[in-house]
Amino acid sequence: MAKRTYNISMVTVSIAALLAALLTFSYAPAQNREINDSLQTKLTRAQKDSIQAVKDSIRDAKPMYLESYFIPDSLKFKKIILWNHDSYLNRINKMLKQDTTADYNYHFLPFMKRDVGAEYLGVSGSASRYRNYFLREEVRDFTPFDPYIMYSFTKESHPFYNVKTPHTEFGYRGTLFAERVKEESNVHVLSTQNISPSMNITILYDRWGGKGILTKEATDNRTFSLTSNYLGKRYVMHGGYIFQSVKRDENGGIVDDRLVLDTLVEPREIPYNLNTAHNRLKRNSIFLTQSYGFPVKFSKGKDSKIEEGTAAFIGHSFEFATYYKLYTDKIDPSDTKGVAYYNEKFFIDPVESYDSVRLNKIENRVFLRIQPFSQSSIVSNLEGGVGHKYLSYFNYRPEFDSLGVKMDRYNNTYAYFGASGVFRKYFKWDGLAKIGLTGYEAGDIGIDANARLSLFPFKEGIHLDAKFKFENKSPNPLQRYFYSNHFKWDNEFGKTTETKIEAFMEIPVANLSASFGYSLSDNTIYYDKKGEIKQHLGILNVMAASLNYNFRLSSFHFHNRFLLQLTSDATVVPLPLLSANLRYFFQFNIVKNVMTMQLGADVTYHTKYYAPAYNPATGQFHIQDEREIGSVPYIDIFANVQWKKATIFIKYLNTAQGWPTGDYFSAHHYTMPRRTIQIGINWPFYVK
Numbered sequence: 001m002a003k004r005t006y007n008i009s010m011v012t013v014s015i016a017a018l019l020a021a022l023l024t025f026s027y028a029p030a031q032n033r034e035i036n037d038s039l040q041t042k043l044t045r046a047q048k049d050s051i052q053a054v055k056d057s058i059r060d061a062k063p064m065y066l067e068s069y070f071i072p073d074s075l076k077f078k079k080i081i082l083w084n085h086d087s088y089l090n091r092i093n094k095m096l097k098q099d100t101t102a103d104y105n106y107h108f109l110p111f112m113k114r115d116v117g118a119e120y121l122g123v124s125g126s127a128s129r130y131r132n133y134f135l136r137e138e139v140r141d142f143t144p145f146d147p148y149i150m151y152s153f154t155k156e157s158h159p160f161y162n163v164k165t166p167h168t169e170f171g172y173r174g175t176l177f178a179e180r181v182k183e184e185s186n187v188h189v190l191s192t193q194n195i196s197p198s199m200n201i202t203i204l205y206d207r208w209g210g211k212g213i214l215t216k217e218a219t220d221n222r223t224f225s226l227t228s229n230y231l232g233k234r235y236v237m238h239g240g241y242i243f244q245s246v247k248r249d250e251n252g253g254i255v256d257d258r259l260v261l262d263t264l265v266e267p268r269e270i271p272y273n274l275n276t277a278h279n280r281l282k283r284n285s286i287f288l289t290q291s292y293g294f295p296v297k298f299s300k301g302k303d304s305k306i307e308e309g310t311a312a313f314i315g316h317s318f319e320f321a322t323y324y325k326l327y328t329d330k331i332d333p334s335d336t337k338g339v340a341y342y343n344e345k346f347f348i349d350p351v352e353s354y355d356s357v358r359l360n361k362i363e364n365r366v367f368l369r370i371q372p373f374s375q376s377s378i379v380s381n382l383e384g385g386v387g388h389k390y391l392s393y394f395n396y397r398p399e400f401d402s403l404g405v406k407m408d409r410y411n412n413t414y415a416y417f418g419a420s421g422v423f424r425k426y427f428k429w430d431g432l433a434k435i436g437l438t439g440y441e442a443g444d445i446g447i448d449a450n451a452r453l454s455l456f457p458f459k460e461g462i463h464l465d466a467k468f469k470f471e472n473k474s475p476n477p478l479q480r481y482f483y484s485n486h487f488k489w490d491n492e493f494g495k496t497t498e499t500k501i502e503a504f505m506e507i508p509v510a511n512l513s514a515s516f517g518y519s520l521s522d523n524t525i526y527y528d529k530k531g532e533i534k535q536h537l538g539i540l541n542v543m544a545a546s547l548n549y550n551f552r553l554s555s556f557h558f559h560n561r562f563l564l565q566l567t568s569d570a571t572v573v574p575l576p577l578l579s580a581n582l583r584y585f586f587q588f589n590i591v592k593n594v595m596t597m598q599l600g601a602d603v604t605y606h607t608k609y610y611a612p613a614y615n616p617a618t619g620q621f622h623i624q625d626e627r628e629i630g631s632v633p634y635i636d637i638f639a640n641v642q643w644k645k646a647t648i649f650i651k652y653l654n655t656a657q658g659w660p661t662g663d664y665f666s667a668h669h670y671t672m673p674r675r676t677i678q679i680g681i682n683w684p685f686y687v688k
Contacts, residue, residue: 066162066197068231069293069307069375081162085229085238087155087317088416088432089367089383090291096159102598102642103559105682106583106649108173108186110150116546116563116581117604119612119621121670124186125151125208125221126248127614129621131579131606132563133542134502134517141391142323142359143478144619145244145283151208152223152244155287155319160229160238161200165686166193173680174210182268182676184210199230202240213267213674216251216274234306239288250277250329250616252341253669257627260671261662267674273341277329277616284322291315291369307376313369317387323359327484327617328352342486342617343530353485355617357478358394363387367416376422384417389439396483408477412439428452436474444495445472458509465504472497479525479533486617493535497522511550518543526572527622531615541568542575557598559583574623576606576630585640598640602651605633613668621667629665634672646683653678 066076070092075081086093099105104113111118111128115135120128127147130136139145139154153159161167171188178184185207192202203226209219227240252273254260259270293306293313330352331338367385374380393408400406414437420430429451436444447470455462475493482489498521506513519542528534543566550559560582565575585600608630612621638651654664657675664672 066231067233068198068236069233069305070231070236071162079164080167082159084157085155085160085289087238087287087289087319088365088385089369089418090236090238090289090313090315090317091369091381093156100645100647100682100684102596102640102647102649105171105647105680106602106638106640108171108680112581112604116561116579117606119667121217121219121614122214122666122672123210123212123217123219124184125210125219125246126217127619127621129612131576132544132546133519133565133567133573133575134500134544139323141361141389141476142283142325142357143476144325144357145281145323147614147619147621148221148244148246148281151206151221152283153204153225153242155238155240155242155285155289158225158227158240158242159202160227161192161202162229162231163192163194163200163686166191168192168685169682170685171680171682173678175676175678177679178676180211182211182213184212184673184678186210188682198232199228201228202226212249213671214251214254214270214272215268216249216272216277218247218249220247221245234293235290236293237288237290239290240286242283242285242287244281244283246279246281248279248616250274250279250327252277252338252616253614253667254671255337255669257665257669260664267671271337273337273669274329274331274616275335275338276331278327279616279619280324280326280328281619282322282324285319286321287317287319289315289317291367293369293371307371308374309371310373311371313371315367315369315385317363317365317367319361319363321359321361321363323361324356325358325619326354326356327619328354329485329617345486347483347488348485353617355396355484355486356394357396357482360392362390376424378421378423379419380422381418381420383419384415386413386415388413389441391477393477395478395481398483410439410477412441413437414441414444425456426454440474440477443472444474446470460508463504463506463508465502465506467500467502467504469500469502470498475525482533482618484617487532489533491533491535493525494523496525496535498524513548515546516544524572527615527618527620529622529624531613531618531620531622533618536569536572539568540572542566542573555587557585557587557600570610571623571625574610574612576609579606580604585638590641594644596642598638600638600640601655602636602638603633606630611665611667614670624668626668629663629668632661632663634664646681649680651678651680652676 071081080098082096082098084093084096107113109124111130115130115132117131118128119131120126128150129147137149139149169190174185175183187207189205192200194200206223208221211218223244225240225242230237255271255273259265291313293311295306296310296312332351365385365387367383369381369383371381372379389412391410395408414434416432416434418432422428431449434446436442449468451466453464472495474495480491480493498519500519502515502517504515521540524536524540526534526536544563546563548561561580563579565577567573567575582603583600585598587596587598589596608628610625611629613624614621634654635656636651636653637655638649640649653673654675666672
């Protein structure tokens with residue numbers, strides 16, 4: 001009985017305690033709210049702002065960690081990750097480096113950043129071609145853009161970003177103090193920001209151009225792009241919009257080079273070939289490349305990252321692009337210079353030209369990648385895909401005048417396959433083969449293979465690269481048929497075959513790099529002395545070797561770039577034997593760790609050769625045998641300043657003008673800039 005009474009008492013006490021606890025907990029939040037409300041009413045506005053600022057700082061301090069198989073683990077914590085993507089397989093084509101140093105930003109023209117010079121029309125943004133044969137680019141389906149593509153981007157060459165904090169760049173390079181009629185102005189604006197660790201948006205604007213030293217050579221070359229990428233655990237996307245516009249007044253070059261070589265005639269008084277001629281080019285590209293990866297499990301077990309085991313990736317690539325070129329001129333029959341310039345050829349109108357060509361392109365690819373083992377295995381990917389390319393050209397034909405306009409439409413299909421692998425940090429390789437199945441590209445073959453060997457006797461390593469490229473391709477529709485006021489052709493060209501072998505060596509710790517290239521081509525397409533398209537029926541060999549070596553002696557710095565080239569037929573591919581760029585300067589601190597200055601000279605040089613001429617009607621460089629140019633150094637003296645992350649330079653261009661001669665030509669009948677002051681600034685803004 002006593003025991004039963006005890007048990008009842010204990011149960012009663014327990015229930016009472018539980019009820020008391022529940023009442024306490026239910027009252028406590030209300031009491032806390034009352035206390036908080038009381039405190040809030042007593043806090044000043046400044047105190048509230050201070051508390052909110054602490055909360056915001058805690059939120060903002062959370063690290064943005066990228067979780068994606070796409071980027072190597074060694075790079076995921078970098079502040080700025082930068083790369084080019086391969087739209088055939090939605091993978092990294094090349095990792096890039098963000099460089100804000102004064103050395104990198106001193107040269108801003110693309111052919112001086114990548115090469116030791118170029119054949120160009122003397123104004124930034126004008127038609128240009130790399131002097132190094134192995135760097136020359138082409139727009140496969142619309143060759144009129146070949147001379148301008150180095151100033152802009154394609155979906156393959158456009159940089160993609162992943163940043164931990166917003167990053168903005170502003171750049172200006174130009175002759176700010178020159179006369180307005182001669183002013184050159186180049187502008188660069190970039191802003192990139194991640195809205196999440198995986199998703200980035202980038203806006204870019206570039207403007208190249210100027211009025212020119214001579215009359216009628218004003219150039220305006222602009223690029224705008226809006227791109228985005230998403231790097232997820234399984235889903236990866238690259239997409240964007242690229243627009244390029246070129247406006248160019250064409251003077252056809254000067255009439256007589258002796259007016260530059262032997263006299264002191266004011267440049268704007270030198271007579272030129274074309275009084276009223278213009279080129280207008282536009283290019284639009286909308287593209288999207290995406291892929292999704294999923295692991296392949298052979299047994300039940302713990303989940304692993306997609307890059308650590310067997311996986312498959314399925315993807316799709318899309319591009320819609322438009323290209324447009326319009327050439328206009330007005331040549332009166334009494335204008336003997338203009339009539340002679342085009343060899344008295346007027347096929348449509350005896351006075352005015354209005355030559356336009358257009359292309360609309362839609363291209364789709366579907367691809368599959370198999371990862372047999374892991375991303376870090378010697379055979380890490382087996383891949384393949386199929387593609388379809390639809391092309392619609394407007395290319396004038398005389399029958400359009402009576403029968404109406406008809407577009408030339410082509411459908412090309414192709415297949416491609418490849419493989420890649422890596423062995424730790426020492427070796428990686430990849431290869432891709434492509435074959436045309438239908439359309440005018442049926443039977444075309446392309447093979448592209450790359451390998452990289454890295455040795456590490458020291459931290460930065462020694463890197464050896466090898467590239468092999470084989471192409472057997474059909475001429476595009478504009479190379480086969482073209483009809484304009486000054487040129488016409490209807491060709492039955494055969495396929496062009498070219499094999500390229502290249503080797504590279506880089507030793508970063510010694511600031512040394514070297515390269516070697518060999519090209520063997522057959523049925524090369526080129527433009528002859530009259531500017532007409534031709535096919536060279538024979539074998540053509542080109543060999544190139546380059547050396548870049550930077551060293552210092554105390555505070556004196558010596559930057560050297562050399563390029564040696566040999567061609568088996570200079571009447572088809574003319575090249576200077578030797579080209580060089582030497583930049584020597586004295587470097588010192590103005591304020592230690594804050595501001596550094598370089599004072600020195602920059603010299604560009606090449607040996608004599610028959611530099612190509614340029615024809616505005618076709619928009620292409622062509623061979624000439626009237627006069628060799630070269631063997632005259634082009635010297636700039638400069639002050640180059642690194643102010644924290646910003647770089648500022650002042651150059652006195654062509655300082656030694658007239659020494660040893662005045663032969664400063666960048667192409668046949670086109671001169672390089674004369675003496676003038678050029679300034680430049682590159683200023684990055686970002687959140688630390």
